Amino acid sequence: RSLPHGAQGPAFYDSALTERLLREHELNDLFADSLKSGDFHVFLQPKVLLDGDRIAGAEALVRWHHPQRGMIYPSDFIPLFEKNEKICQLDLYVFEQVCLTLRRWIDSGLEPFPVSVNLSRRHFKQSDCLRPFEEIARRYRIPSGLLELELTESILFEDRAIETVKAQILEMHRMGFLCSLDDFGAGYSSLGLLMEFDVDSIKLDRRFFLRLSRRRSKDLVESIISLAHKIGAQTVAEGIETTDQLDFLREMGCDLVQGYVFSRPLPIPAFEDWMKNWPGRASDG
Ligand code: C2E
Ligand code: MG
Ligand code: MG
Ligand code: MG
Numbered sequence: 001r002s003l004p005h006g007a008q009g010p011a012f013y014d015s016a017l018t019e020r021l022l023r024e025h026e027l028n029d030l031f032a033d034s035l036k037s038g039d040f041h042v043f044l045q046p047k048v049l050l051d052g053d054r055i056a057g058a059e060a061l062v063r064w065h066h067p068q069r070g071m072i073y074p075s076d077f078i079p080l081f082e083k084n085e086k087i088c089q090l091d092l093y094v095f096e097q098v099c100l101t102l103r104r105w106i107d108s109g110l111e112p113f114p115v116s117v118n119l120s121r122r123h124f125k126q127s128d129c130l131r132p133f134e135e136i137a138r139r140y141r142i143p144s145g146l147l148e149l150e151l152t153e154s155i156l157f158e159d160r161a162i163e164t165v166k167a168q169i170l171e172m173h174r175m176g177f178l179c180s181l182d183d184f185g186a187g188y189s190s191l192g193l194l195m196e197f198d199v200d201s202i203k204l205d206r207r208f209f210l211r212l213s214r215r216r217s218k219d220l221v222e223s224i225i226s227l228a229h230k231i232g233a234q235t236v237a238e239g240i241e242t243t244d245q246l247d248f249l250r251e252m253g254c255d256l257v258q259g260y261v262f263s264r265p266l267p268i269p270a271f272e273d274w275m276k277n278w279p280g281r282a283s284d285g
Pocket of ligand 3 (some may be wrong): 182183203205238
């Protein structure tokens, strides 16, 4: 294990807290240079339409490939960058990479599908936070309906008034973006509250599908899907790994599936290869 810059020896590791703080400090220091040198990479994971096995979308997931530290995953840096607002810069970078990719697909005659980008709740501290996204989408001339913004459900339960979130969703739609509610069911979900928001899709958290035999999880999944359809939203099941889960989701009437059963998140060139070979891969899971 390599020592962070400036660390002189084991004395610095006298507690887990010290180690964490050192690491956070180090990652913070590396951020600006890494962003400039292109060490953040956008991976894409397909969303597959259950009825017909068609690729109906993809999600952009960021990876940090540091030349010295190796691959760093979002769970190690997103929470940190959420504390100090660096996340806003990073999300915009990811968004621009997605726009670039969509523009390339359109120019090469590929039939594009919506690509979603995760938006940290930190953006919503300012009321005009969506403006830079609109500006980038316009610069790359991305037609409306091809960019989707994923908000985690927790955004609905913070100190923000429901009306404020509703206004932001309206603004997204005005800008031509689709809006998706991520990690639904992970924490605070309230089915009643769901009715309040005009989102285009709802992503059911993977923990719903871990123990399918449970009567309760079946009832719950079924009600969420039916409620989503009532408000005109698509349902996406996240983190699907097995064909048993696929059978269950077909039975439940779920629209889209995202998970290792179809593909892991892939670097963009690998994702493009994967698309070319579709649907040969569908049965691998
Ligand atoms: P998320 O948006 O809910 O993304 C889904 C996560 O599930 C991803 O983890 C994905 O790699 C993982 N996953 C996909 N299929 C499967 C599966 O079949 N099994 C399992 N066990 N996992 C699966 P990842 O890429 O590590 O990202 C974690 C979280 O970090 C994301 O959760 C999202 O909240 C956040 N994140 C990732 N990229 C960005 C970004 O560019 N901006 C922001 N603000 N957050 C991001
Ligand atoms: Mg997401
Ligand atoms: Mg999620
Ligand atoms: Mg709608």
